[in-house]
Amino acid sequence: xxxxxxxxxxxxxxxxxxxxxxxxxxxxxxxxxxxxxxxxxxxxxxxxxxxxxxxxxxxxxxxxxxxxxxxxxxxxxxxxxxxxxxxxxxxxxxxxxxxxxxxxxxxxxxxxxxxxxxxxxxxxxxxxxxxxxxxxxxxxxxxxxxxxxxxxxxxxxxxxxxxxxxxxxxxxxxxxxxxxxxxxxxxxxxxxxxxxxxxxxxxxxxxxxxxxxxxxxxxxxxxxxxxxxxxxxxxxxxxxxxxxxxxxxxxxxxxxxxxxxxxxxxxxxxxxxxxxxxxxxxxxxxxxxxxxxxxxxxxxxxxxxxxxxxxxxxxxxxxxxxxxxxxxxxxxxxxxxxxxxxxxxxxxxxxxxxxxxxxxxxxxxxxxxxxxxxxxxxxxxxxxxxxxx
Amino acid sequence: xxxxxxxxxxxxxxxxxxxxxxxxxxxxxxxxxxxxxxxxxxxxxxxxxxxxxxxxxxxxxxxxxxxxxxxxxxxxxxxxxxxxxxxxxxxxxxxxxxxxxxxxxxxxxxxxxxxxxxxxxxxxxxxxxxxxxxxxxxxxxxxxxxxxxxxxxxxxxxxxxxxxxxxxxxxxxxxxxxxxxxxxxxxxxxxxxxxxxxxxxxxxxxxxxxxxxxxxxxxxxxxxxxxxxxxxxxxxxxxxxxxxxxxxxxxxxxxxxxxxxxxxxxxxxxxxxxxxxxxxxxxxxxxxxxxxxxxxxxxxxxxxxxxxxxxxxxxxxxxxxxxxxxxxxxxxxxxxxxxxxxxxxxxxxxxxxxxxxxxxxxxxxxxxxxxxxxxxxxxxxxxxxxxxx
Numbered sequence: 089x090x091x092x093x094x095x096x097x098x099x100x101x102x103x104x105x106x107x108x109x110x111x112x113x114x115x116x117x118x119x120x121x122x123x124x125x126x127x128x129x130x131x132x133x134x135x136x137x138x139x140x141x142x143x144x145x146x147x148x149x150x151x152x153x154x155x156x157x158x159x160x161x162x163x164x165x166x167x168x169x170x171x172x173x174x175x176x177x178x179x180x181x182x183x184x185x186x187x188x189x190x191x192x193x194x195x196x197x198x199x200x201x202x203x204x205x206x207x208x209x210x211x212x213x214x215x216x217x218x219x220x221x222x223x224x225x226x227x228x229x230x231x232x233x234x235x236x237x238x239x240x241x242x243x244x245x246x247x248x249x250x251x252x253x254x255x256x257x258x259x260x261x262x263x264x265x266x267x268x269x270x271x272x273x274x275x276x277x278x279x280x281x282x283x284x285x286x287x288x289x290x291x292x293x294x295x296x297x298x299x300x301x302x303x304x305x306x307x308x309x310x311x312x313x314x315x316x317x318x319x320x321x322x323x324x325x326x327x328x329x330x331x332x333x334x335x336x337x338x339x340x341x342x343x344x345x346x347x348x349x350x351x352x353x354x355x356x357x358x359x360x361x362x363x364x365x366x367x368x369x370x371x372x373x374x375x376x377x378x379x380x381x382x383x384x385x386x387x388x389x390x391x392x393x394x395x396x397x398x399x400x401x402x403x404x405x406x407x408x409x410x411x412x413x414x415x416x417x418x419x420x421x422x423x424x425x426x427x428x429x430x431x432x433x434x435x436x437x438x439x440x441x442x443x444x445x446x447x448x449x450x451x452x453x454x455x456x457x458x459x460x461x462x463x464x465x466x467x468x469x470x471x472x473x474x475x476x477x
Numbered sequence: 478x479x480x481x482x483x484x485x486x487x488x489x490x491x492x493x494x495x496x497x498x499x500x501x502x503x504x505x506x507x508x509x510x511x512x513x514x515x516x517x518x519x520x521x522x523x524x525x526x527x528x529x530x531x532x533x534x535x536x537x538x539x540x541x542x543x544x545x546x547x548x549x550x551x552x553x554x555x556x557x558x559x560x561x562x563x564x565x566x567x568x569x570x571x572x573x574x575x576x577x578x579x580x581x582x583x584x585x586x587x588x589x590x591x592x593x594x595x596x597x598x599x600x601x602x603x604x605x606x607x608x609x610x611x612x613x614x615x616x617x618x619x620x621x622x623x624x625x626x627x628x629x630x631x632x633x634x635x636x637x638x639x640x641x642x643x644x645x646x647x648x649x650x651x652x653x654x655x656x657x658x659x660x661x662x663x664x665x666x667x668x669x670x671x672x673x674x675x676x677x678x679x680x681x682x683x684x685x686x687x688x689x690x691x692x693x694x695x696x697x698x699x700x701x702x703x704x705x706x707x708x709x710x711x712x713x714x715x716x717x718x719x720x721x722x723x724x725x726x727x728x729x730x731x732x733x734x735x736x737x738x739x740x741x742x743x744x745x746x747x748x749x750x751x752x753x754x755x756x757x758x759x760x761x762x763x764x765x766x767x768x769x770x771x772x773x774x775x776x777x778x779x780x781x782x783x784x785x786x787x788x789x790x791x792x793x794x795x796x797x798x799x800x801x802x803x804x805x806x807x808x809x810x811x812x813x814x815x816x817x818x819x820x821x822x823x824x825x826x827x828x829x830x831x832x833x834x835x836x837x838x839x840x841x842x843x844x845x846x847x848x849x850x851x852x853x854x855x856x857x858x859x860x861x862x863x864x865x866x
Contacts, residue, residue, distance in 0.1 A: 146608040162724070333550065333553065340550075
């Protein structure tokens with residue numbers, strides 16, 4: 089029994105855009121509605137994610153504005169913010185709403201502007217991103233997110249022998265996948281040498297271990313499993329969503345490289361879906377840094393602890409491997425417009441499970457898992473979806 | 478059949494506080510848990526509201542941080558933002574969650590810092606508040622919220638003959654109520670003459686027609702109607718919650734002084750509760766400006782259109798009137814820490830419906846309605862609650 093179904097998807101290219109949040113959002117919404125075969129008057133509610141519009145362009149209270157902009161003025165519209173896991177959490181609430189009968193047809197999406205098009209340079213934007221770290225304990229020390237994930241990754245290297253070369257292999261793989269994705273921020277192949285030769289940002293991360301700041305938007309249409317048949321959109325089922333948090337600040341974590349909230353969220357999602365990690369045909373995970381992909385793929389059970397580095401080096405997580413990871417290119421190559429990332433993962437799962445992913449199609453994809461993380465691995469939402477083929 | 482029950486409440490005084498958001502929130506949470514007879518380990522989820530922490534103090538991703546701060550690290554924790562209706566919307570989602578069995582015990586609350594204690598002066602904070610207006614159409618014209626509500630109120634005066642003296646009577650009434658509320662920002666009586674002699678901020682509003690910027694936090698514990706009996710906290714039932722939005726920007730509204738989203742939300746809430754406005758014993762409404770109280774009380778059906786001004790002048794909305802409005806002092810006198818206001822209204826309804834409101838107790842209060850508004854009357858959440866006495 090599915091919890092809900094996705095019947096339509098849309099997203100902008102991720103990259104640098106000189107357009108407003110409303111314009112970006114509309115560019116994702118209308119294709120999603122067309123795909124679903126749903127008219128604007130059939131949408132009952134908007135669940136919207138944006139992480140930092142207040143800081144980047146003095147824009148809050150976006151939900152009713154965006155509903156108005158896409159012709160849905162009047163519907164219940166709400167904004168969620170949980171750092172980089174913002175729109176995955178909006179999606180979770182939408183699934184609960186259709187499952188419990190609160191709404192029949194929910195539009196879920198996210199939009200964000202993070203590039204210098206906002207008028208903020210990299211230093212200013214880094215401070216904005218740091219707002220998702222502990223205000224009193226972490227921010228004053230200069231612990232921005234490259235440093236935060238470097239600390240977690242260093243511990244993983246110490247405990248499991250993960251190497252910088254293995255991390256670089258993740259960047260290379262995700263750039264390769266991104267080169268197959270017409271909506272990716274970065275569309276060119278890179279080499280391990282290029283990654284290792286790029287400047288060190290926060291040891292062990294080189295510049296090319298880090299995802300970019302992107303502008304973009306994504307949207308999906310969510311309905312109940314039963315209602316899905318009455319629309320034109322080819323449904324993909326949501327069989328489980330888990331959501332957990334970990335202690336903040338990071339220094340209080342029981343174990344730095346475990347990313348416990350991902351383990352808790354994954355256990356919940358697999359349990360709801362009555363499945364296991366072994367049954368997944370591919371995964372989209374939150375690779376804000378290459379080291380984050382290592383920890384994510386272990387936490388959601390694709391590999392034993394310490395197994396992710398060797399797995400990527402062996403090519404197992406490439407599109408033609410036994411468990412492709414981030415066929416979209418991931419945050420690393422597809423890009424990372426914060427509040428749009430969670431729903432974009434759902435877009436990728438839906439397109440893949442429909443068999444509509446084009447050059448980056450995962451062969452025989454029947455079920456998949458998405459992992460969206462916020463802050464210092466503090467919020468994690470894990471989603472399991474299954475095709476009906 | 479109630480949708481959910483509130484079994485515990487807590488809030489800080491509203492005013493000027495030199496404390497962090499986490500400290501303020503904790504000061505609301507622990508009394509709420511004590512009141513409910515609920516331990517920290519019994520709470521299943523946190524639904525949290527904060528509107529502008531990113532802008533005021535570069536603090537986002539607050540939900541897991543605050544959960545950690547109050548000893549609940551690990552639970553699903555999420556932040557909502559819908560301008561001044563932020564925590565009413567968090568509360569709506571919490572009610573849906575316990576009603577549908579997603580969670581058993583949910584902690585809901587809000588916290589905000591809006592005073593110069595943040596380091597921002599009135600001009601800077603006015604710009605922050607304006608972020609809830611349309612970024613491209615309203616903000617560049619200088620249409621901040623005193624001006625926005627002045628426009629709506631001017632239209633109401635033109636159509637219905639509402640007078641500046643009637644508006645001033647609302648300020649006087651709410652200050653009187655506030656003088657009876659030990660947690661109110663403003664605790665002294667004022668006169669109609671004082672209001673009319675205070676400087677004009679945006680015609681027809683004088684300074685004393687406007688609510689203050691406040692710091693503060695509020696929290697409630699929400700459980701299902703059935704589960705309520707198993708806790709020590711005296712339950713008050715949530716029988717209806719409606720949520721609607723109106724078109725953004727304000728210039729596109731079908732009618733400026735109607736505040737249509739309030740009418741839609743109220744109709745939904747009364748319908749769920751199988752009741753009518755006539756059955757309400759009192760109301761807490763979003764009086765960010767005196768004119769907003771006029772429009773709110775008419776929109777939720779306490780008076781005919783045009784009837785609110787005369788009603789307040791006749792004393793009908795005073796504590797000893799036939800339909801007391803804002804016995805807490807309302808935003809005008811109790812204060813308005815944006816993200817904490819919605820839940821604070823629920824705190825007031827709960828205390829009144831338990832008969833525990835002290836000097837400001839509404840006589841024989843059995844059922845009541847709360848109206849929480851965001852932006853240019855774009856988001857409105859209306860909640861109906863009933864006591865079990």
